[in-house]
Amino acid sequence: MNRRSRLFAGIFLILVSCYLLLPFLMTLVYSLFSEWTDILPHGFTLRNYGNLFSDPEFWSSIARTLVLCAVSVLLTITVLLLAMYVIIAVNRNLRGFMQIVCMIPYALQGVILSISIISIYSGTGTFLSNRLLMLFGAYTILVLPYIYQGICNSLNAISSETLLEAAQVLGCGKFRAYLQVIIPNILSGVFISALLAESIVFGDFVLANNIAGNNYQNIQVFLNRRMFKSSGLASAIVVVIFAVVLLITGMVLKLQKPQTGRENG
Amino acid sequence: MNRRSRLFAGIFLILVSCYLLLPFLMTLVYSLFSEWTDILPHGFTLRNYGNLFSDPEFWSSIARTLVLCAVSVLLTITVLLLAMYVIIAVNRNLRGFMQIVCMIPYALQGVILSISIISIYSGTGTFLSNRLLMLFGAYTILVLPYIYQGICNSLNAISSETLLEAAQVLGCGKFRAYLQVIIPNILSGVFISALLAESIVFGDFVLANNIAGNNYQNIQVFLNRRMFKSSGLASAIVVVIFAVVLLITGMVLKLQKPQTGRENG
């Protein structure tokens, strides 16, 4: 019976992963073959990738996306680390309030966020009406809950309040203890949540399209424009994006492993 | 000094929340006033809301969104609960594999997912090429990581493996023990992650627009079409969506509270 249920288990999980991976595998096939009219595709070609990699717009949209990722994630991390200091060291009762504030962006996704932001700031005529600035601001909001969750979990994992107390008793001021003792110990956890947040920014289309559009074309906007021109080329872009994001996700998983081990040990 | 740092703390958190809430508050004002040319808006009106609530398309798009939410989330929960049984009771080593599989949708967001799905299934001419079916399938993938995380955390919180062993020793078969002992104890946790997932589906525009478009207009597609007609009406829609999602998020927070309390106790 044990063997039968193991067999059942294997089949079940293979089905689930097929369901999840099939779209991607088919896209991969599309991007590598020129025709697929029969059961099997034929006409293997790397032309789609050649075209893509020789397109300067592709590279600049990748570069823009990376800048967007880096700036918004770093900004959010800095603001949140300061906010968490306030919560841990000054007033623990604010934690509930902070949690509500950081959940709000779950409700402020995609279309809503972009409309709200444009409708407020675009007419002001100040530096705030700069579309690029708006986009950075929007992404900062978008990644907030993910990074907040990551920082919170890391702080709980090291029982940060006791560490802070231990450092204080040893003659270290509160803020200094936070910088020198707490932050070095949560860095790897924060890095993981940052990577996750990067993959969210990387995957965004709505904000980039609605707020910046042609002014600052990110990789998803680039993809969306190309998909109507050539399905083979679009497939190649999808494969590249997927590979990059999978790489990021893989790094996250690899980094998470030792953490789990330490908890058990 | 303690008082000064508390003051600083308060100001800092107020600034952060302003940054997050301002877009929404401004949208609220837009939706309630007919003009805003001076510093203060004037001409208070509920006309936008009247128009919105009397529009049958609004109600049907809300209904469609709710159906999408319910079906996709329930489907995902069912599949994942079965998968987790396999992992807990049959082969614990599969957990790592499962985690990787469930992280894939982070990489498969928005445009990529919709392009992949359309490009595979739309040409097949089978029942799989039904756009509505595709949309349900896509949402099932979209919410997978959130629900997986929720189920995993709940299972860890009750140390499910020991409970399963305890039930077995008391003469209960494995699968029966999973249904009668484990699932009732994680239901509230699963419910919370389901609500979060609902708010993700509620906020989606790209999938609904790219896959189903006019065939099955969800609330975000409806919003996107209206925003070019009347900014006041669009603001009203934003306020309604925001209120609904905030309500969901609020429920999540309220439900999470007692759980945390139990851990401390």
Next chain:
Amino acid sequence: MSYIEFRNVVKRFGDATVLDHLTFSVRQGDLVTLLGPSGCGKSTLLRCLAGLETVTEGKIFLDGTDITDLPSSSRNIGMVFQQYSLFPNMNVEQNIGFGLKMEKCPPDEIRGRVRDAVALVELEGKEKAYPASLSGGQQQRVALARAVVMRPKVLLLDEPLSAIDAKLRKSLQQRIREIHKELGLTTIFVTHDQDEAMVMSDMIQLFHAGRIEQAGTPISVYTAPVSVFAAGFMGSYNQIDGAVFSRLSGMQIPPEDMVAIRPETISLSREKTAQQGCCELSGTVLDSTPRGNVLRYRLQVEDTEFRVDVLFRSFHLFQAGERLWLTIPERDCLRILKGAETA
């Protein structure tokens, strides 16, 4: 005849051998303690018996039946875990009745047997309480009732008291012992605490690195350890090199032996007593510490330090620096092979 029997049981996790060709048996009705430091394999043995782990080699018999390949749910075994593991969504009554419901007992019988079990662990009035509202000790009593209500062939207790406060632990040890006597259940108790094993057991199986180092009644294991490991684990034996002890006492001990002397077998007095069958040494009090209801003196006898335990009575109080006579009955000077630790 043995009621539970392990025949040549081996358990490996990957490369690590946790149980190493283990053979031992338990008589019906006994309370047997598996005692040993953490990681010695005692919990794994219990889990093999419960069917929660499969054995790599060997056979397990219960009441004459080979249960090696039976699933957990068909072994008719009761088990109490270290972490209570009550079902959080069920109240005390439902937790205790869960196993009976699985057996499809009639509701009337369930009600009666649950009532008896609640009375047995003295939790009357808590029937409708949920586990989260109970203290650790109460939760563990519910877990105990949930196991014994099934009238299992054998009751397994896997360090059930290690998460409980010192004071409460002692009263629960007592209660478990009483319940064992009342029901006559064959019971296997796992612990790393030697005091607990002494209080609880009919028989002790002392574990060391996946093997049984010594087996016997608490008194025999305590008073006659077979190895340096057993002497070190079971009590705070004074362990003295054979050559050194020969020089101090004048007794003839081969230098390849160790001499092990329990601190409570040594008597202290201000005058030489010249008792029959005893050796007497002269030493100086270094200090004394109260340990429970015993005073522990450390004394310097030439180059060797002795620990001596006496009851906490006023006429036993000596000062640091006092010169005293240590009287040691010769039969309490146990000889242990030095190499025996690796046995």
Next chain:
Amino acid sequence: MSYIEFRNVVKRFGDATVLDHLTFSVRQGDLVTLLGPSGCGKSTLLRCLAGLETVTEGKIFLDGTDITDLPSSSRNIGMVFQQYSLFPNMNVEQNIGFGLKMEKCPPDEIRGRVRDAVALVELEGKEKAYPASLSGGQQQRVALARAVVMRPKVLLLDEPLSAIDAKLRKSLQQRIREIHKELGLTTIFVTHDQDEAMVMSDMIQLFHAGRIEQAGTPISVYTAPVSVFAAGFMGSYNQIDGAVFSRLSGMQIPPEDMVAIRPETISLSREKTAQQGCCELSGTVLDSTPRGNVLRYRLQVEDTEFRVDVLFRSFHLFQAGERLWLTIPERDCLRILKGAETA
């Protein structure tokens, strides 16, 4: 003169009063234990002294200075926490040197003092190890070194050993005691374990519900409890109603008193001894349990049960059912007011 002084200290959390107008003092160089059941306020007191909690009312003095409002980092206090709380990203050396670096000690001096502290806790060779690779006992020794290397005015230990295994705990108790003697540091030790308090302390402050129930040397608190609570918490006193004991022994005890008798003050014998100043009762052995190096007998004397502890020696072994004489010195029959529990 007192080195640490609490004057009328009150601490409230919301509506709950955790410390209730507490006044007590500690002499320089003493090792004082705050003993009491969990939730009695002893840890809170320690945290107030360390500056990790602010007091609601009252004053705290250290070495003649009012430190009530000083921040934690300026109090010059060393503290060891229950959960070790080492800095995970620093190795043993860096953990121990952290406080000295904060004080801007020259690197050479840091190196020397860290080396001494490592030697003091016997962790030579582990200097470069990270906390995650150390056992619980080793981590706690690092935490101890990290505190004493600062040469604090007072060392606070907040249940430092409660997460550590029984065997290891005893050797660490010994080590802490030795370090205290070596450095002469004023030390306050918090524990809920009465045996630990007996072993460790110069003075015990017995806590009960936010107040000090009894203070004194371990021996005085143990041998002369002032209340039913103290007698129950400090040992396993036989507590017998005055009227009942008068009837059994013929001594004249007022019925509003309780009589408390430590089990180890009672002697057992097969013959009547007719000793001076003792009362003798006749009883039947119910059973015996080995507890460490003591055998505990339960005896039935008419309608009352007595617990008697004797050393684990072969000539002390009696059988269940034997009829024996209990000899109790009259000065060991302590009288306690019944109502004293609420004091």
